Amino acid sequence: MQKTGAQIVIECLLEQKVDTIFGFPGGSILNIYDALYHNRDKIRHIITAHEQGAAHAADGYARATGRTGVVIATSGPGATNLVTGIATAYMDSSPIVAITCNVTLALLGRDSFQEVDIAGITMPITKHNYIVKDVNAIAGVIREAFAIARSGRPGPVLVDITKDITAAVADYTPAKQFPEFPMPHVSEKAVAKALEMLGESKRPLIYAGGGIVSSGASEELICFASKLHSPVACSLLGLGGFPADDPLFTGMIGMHGTVASARAANECDLLIAIGTRFSDRVAGNRKKFAQKAKILHIDIDAAEIDKNVLSHHHIIGDAKQILSALIRGMPEYRHDEWLAQIDEWKQKHPLPSGKGGAGEVHPSYVLEQLYRLTGGDAIITTDVGQHQMWTAQYWKFQKPRTFITSGGLGTMGFGLGASIGAKVGCPDKKVVCISGDGSFHMNMGELTTAVMHDIPVVDIIMDNRVLGMVRQWQRLFYNKRFSCTTLDRKTDYVKLAEAFGATGFRIAKKSDVVPVLEKALACSGPVVVDCVISPDENVLPMIPPGASIDEIIHEICE
Amino acid sequence: MQDKHVLSVFVVNHPGVLSRVSGLFSRRGFNINSLSVGETEDPEFSRITIVVEGDNYALEQITRQLAKLFDVKRVTQFKPDASVCRELLLIKVKSAPEHRSLIIEAANIFRAKTVDLGADSIIIELTGESSKIDAFIDLMRPYGILEIARTGLTALERGSKSIKNHNIDG
Ligand SMILES: Cc1ncc(C[n+]2csc(CCOP(=O)(O)OP(=O)(O)O)c2C)c(N)n1
Numbered sequence: 001m002q003k004t005g006a007q008i009v010i011e012c013l014l015e016q017k018v019d020t021i022f023g024f025p026g027g028s029i030l031n032i033y034d035a036l037y038h039n040r041d042k043i044r045h046i047i048t049a050h051e052q053g054a055a056h057a058a059d060g061y062a063r064a065t066g067r068t069g070v071v072i073a074t075s076g077p078g079a080t081n082l083v084t085g086i087a088t089a090y091m092d093s094s095p096i097v098a099i100t101c102n103v104t105l106a107l108l109g110r111d112s113f114q115e116v117d118i119a120g121i122t123m124p125i126t127k128h129n130y131i132v133k134d135v136n137a138i139a140g141v142i143r144e145a146f147a148i149a150r151s152g153r154p155g156p157v158l159v160d161i162t163k164d165i166t167a168a169v170a171d172y173t174p175a176k177q178f179p180e181f182p183m184p185h186v187s188e189k190a191v192a193k194a195l196e197m198l199g200e201s202k203r204p205l206i207y208a209g210g211g212i213v214s215s216g217a218s219e220e221l222i223c224f225a226s227k228l229h230s231p232v233a234c235s236l237l238g239l240g241g242f243p244a245d246d247p248l249f250t251g252m253i254g255m256h257g258t259v260a261s262a263r264a265a266n267e268c269d270l271l272i273a274i275g276t277r278f279s280d281r282v283a284g285n286r287k288k289f290a291q292k293a294k295i296l297h298i299d300i301d302a303a304e305i306d307k308n309v310l311s312h313h314h315i316i317g318d319a320k321q322i323l324s325a326l327i328r329g330m331p332e333y334r335h336d337e338w339l340a341q342i343d344e345w346k347q348k349h350p351l352p353s354g355k356g357g358a359g360e361v362h363p364s365y366v367l368e369q370l371y372r373l374t375g376g377d378a379i380i381t382t383d384v385g386q387h388q389m390w391t392a393q394y395w396k397f398q399k400p401r402t403f404i405t406s407g408g409l410g411t412m413g414f415g416l417g418a419s420i421g422a423k424v425g426c427p428d429k430k431v432v433c434i435s436g437d438g439s440f441h442m443n444m445g446e447l448t449t450a451v452m453h454d455i456p457v458v459d460i461i462m463d464n465r466v467l468g469m470v471r472q473w474q475r476l477f478y479n480k481r482f483s484c485t486t487l488d489r490k491t492d493y494v495k496l497a498e499a500f501g502a503t504g505f506r507i508a509k510k511s512d513v514v515p516v517l518e519k520a521l522a523c524s525g526p527v528v529v530d531c532v533i534s535p536d537e538n539v540l541p542m543i544p545p546g547a548s549i550d551e552i553i554h555e556i557c558e
Numbered sequence: 559m560q561d562k563h564v565l566s567v568f569v570v571n572h573p574g575v576l577s578r579v580s581g582l583f584s585r586r587g588f589n590i591n592s593l594s595v596g597e598t599e600d601p602e603f604s605r606i607t608i609v610v611e612g613d614n615y616a617l618e619q620i621t622r623q624l625a626k627l628f629d630v631k632r633v634t635q636f637k638p639d640a641s642v643c644r645e646l647l648l649i650k651v652k653s654a655p656e657h658r659s660l661i662i663e664a665a666n667i668f669r670a671k672t673v674d675l676g677a678d679s680i681i682i683e684l685t686g687e688s689s690k691i692d693a694f695i696d697l698m699r700p701y702g703i704l705e706i707a708r709t710g711l712t713a714l715e716r717g718s719k720s721i722k723n724h725n726i727d728g
């Protein structure tokens with residue numbers, strides 16, 4: 001079958017069962033948009049306000065559904081606008097395929113109009129990328145790109161195609177077979193040695209990360225933890241991978257994790273790290289982290305082993321497979337004394353509930369009420385800052401893929417785009433974005449995307465009128481010199497929402513919380529809720545950067 | 559311990575593969591001492607020989623990070639006693655008439671070749687292990703070195719095995 005390069009791109013997307021893509025058109029990618037026009041009944045294209053929003057939407061779609069997200073953009077500024085979105089997906093191992101078109105081959109390398117070496121630029125933030133200069137190579141490259149994005153430790157792949165190639169004609173044969181990269185083989189010897197370590201431990205702790213979610217290993221983790229009778233702490237990206245209401249759960253671990261998780265990591269004799277990378281936001285002080293413990297590291301990415309914290313033993317492979325093998329090989333253990341100790345820490349150090357005066361709204365109260373009103377059955381996305389950490393702390397994530405947040409890159413402005421992608425991928429789910437006022441301003445244009453495409457997301461802005469998280473650091477480490485973090489912008493979010501064609505509400509006092517949330521959740525279109533909170537709240541507890549649990553901050557005196 | 563290690567990296571001959579490999583080093587803060595690259599017996603593949611300076615941690619990390627690159631097919635850490643390592647040197651030395659025969663004599667002792675002879679300069683070609691090259695350069699210094707070009711190390715493992723049929727070490 002003779003087809004143009006652009007048509008081949010579309011055919012290859014259809015082969016991958018892609019029915020939704022996010023993007024923004026431009027000169028170099030016109031041929032693909034033309035092919036999309038002819039296939040508009042098969043592929044829904046969601047045009048965003050900005051390519052960054054499209055990339056975050058593809059990422060949110062991927063994280064919510066487990067399928068690969070697709071984003072397309074034109075050359076030059078279109079492509080560079082994707083960069084933050086691609087880097088965000090890379091840091092959090094989210095599978096997306098980004099397709100960009102570049103100037104024609106004849107113009108390439110001459111600093112032509114809207115030419116940029118996007119493959120060069122994205123080399124460090126993609127699993128792999130391509131420049132396609134031959135129409136006969138398109139199909140193979142796109143098939144391979146999808147295979148790479150979802151295999152092993154997932155991540156973004158970029159395909160840059162020169163414009164002339166999208167117009168050139170080649171023979172297209174529907175794929176009979178797709179490239180596949182099999183999971184690494186799980187070593188039986190490594191499993192056997194791990195089983196021994198489990199038997200020797202009196203105080204185990206499971207430290208679970210995003211790998212649990214991407215491997216679909218939650219059920220196995222629940223079973224493993226119960227059989228081992230071990231407490232479980234989750235990294236930020238691990239949240240939802242283990243049910244928060246399970247008595248074995250100690251909460252998030254890390255800079256703003258619970259005291260119980262921090263103490264458990266400090267006192268355990270075996271730390272079982274699964275699908276996680278000992279980031280500096282967890283192991284602030286690498287030398288002191290879990291220093292009394294043997295470390296068993298389970299990960300699909302061999303390069304993560306011993307990268308940040310030296311392990312005593314490791315198993316490389318898929319978390320689901322490995323946990324199943326461990327469950328099969330192990331007896332039931334009991335660690336009652338250790339768990340009693342954990343419970344004591346949990347009782348003694350609950351999360352703070354805010355010091356604000358009567359009537360003042362503490363974010364924890366908003367989150368608790370939202371949880372109650374949704375029955376916890378919602379996908380939560382966030383921006384980056386204090387509101388993100390409060391969400392991670394107070395929302396009781398029960399199920400994988402219900403928490404979508406930028407962990408590794410910490411991208412302000414991620415939440416709204418991600419919530420649009422999540423809602424498109426999971427239309428039957430309530431999707432709520434918890435934003436910060438600073439973050440919201442970064443990509444608020446995406447509100448028009450939600451309105452235009454009738455994507456009913458709820459965006460709750462924790463409006464403290466400051467760059468709260470940065471301000472918290474200034475309060476702690478810069479003697480309250482609040483340099484450039486007090487915004488006090490005059491934005492009226494209710495009017496802004498209405499101006500964009502969405503609905504807007506305001507929570508000004510505590511008694512507004514429930515009625516406003518009820519109304520917002522009942523809306524059939526996109527909603528913005530301006531939730532006015534104090535600029536002086538802190539996220540606590542906090543282990544300062546580079547520090548260990550010895551330096552944990554429980555309270556900040558004004 | 560800042561040791562030198564030899565990594566032999568078997569890569570697909572795609573455009574950009576060299577910048578992927580070298581970019582990884584700078585990005586992750588590992589030092590490349592030398593890098594040489596050329597086609598293998600199979601024109602679809604190239605071999606990049608990299609001398610890395612670093613401790614064991616750096617060596618293991620860079621090996622695993624390299625192995626993750628899609629265009630990298632094999633990474634092998636060469637052990638000094640089980641591999642043959644060579645470097646090529648071209649050196650241009652001032653050769654005042656009274657020094658010329660001394661220079662040529664030194665070159666002969668090193669089994670180096672005189673490849674160009676000018677009125678007042680001489681180019682010598684030498685292959686060998688890097689320590690031998692260093693020694694020869696030191697020896698030439700008093701005569702006045704005009705220019706040096708070194709290729710960086712290239713290496714093969716001893717014995718009949720080939721990089722294509724063994725797995726990533728480390
Ligand atoms: C794109 C980007 N720029 C800068 C930062 C640094 N940063 C981290 S948190 C933060 C403050 C965020 O303010 P806001 O969205 O209002 O959230 P809050 O902390 O007030 O809840 C900033 C500036 C970042 N994470 N991302």
Ligand SMILES: [Mg+2]
Binds near residue numbers: 385436437438462463
């Ligand atoms: Mg704020």
